[in-house]
Amino acid sequence: MPVLPGEKPNFWEGPLWDALGFFVQYMSAFSIVFALVACGIAVAAYNEGATDFKETVYKESLHTRELLEGPEASNSQVFETNPTEEAPSLE
Numbered sequence: 001m002p003v004l005p006g007e008k009p010n011f012w013e014g015p016l017w018d019a020l021g022f023f024v025q026y027m028s029a030f031s032i033v034f035a036l037v038a039c040g041i042a043v044a045a046y047n048e049g050a051t052d053f054k055e056t057v058y059k060e061s062l063h064t065r066e067l068l069e070g071p072e073a074s075n076s077q078v079f080e081t082n083p084t085e086e087a088p089s090l091e
Contacts, residue, residue: 023030
């Protein structure tokens, strides 16, 4: 369209903004595709490393628990005594 004298071209017109208009027009489709790709990556990586944790750290924690459940851990006298009775004096 030829530019008439006295008429200014609109800033938002022209081939420069066609890509932006295309993106805005199909933004909902782009967001759905992006969400599906993100969910697929999350599902694929969800249990990554869980088997390693179960084989190493979980077994070590069970072993540590067995060590702590010895005769010293079941001593209930610790909770029956008053700790302030044996506190040193401040003088």
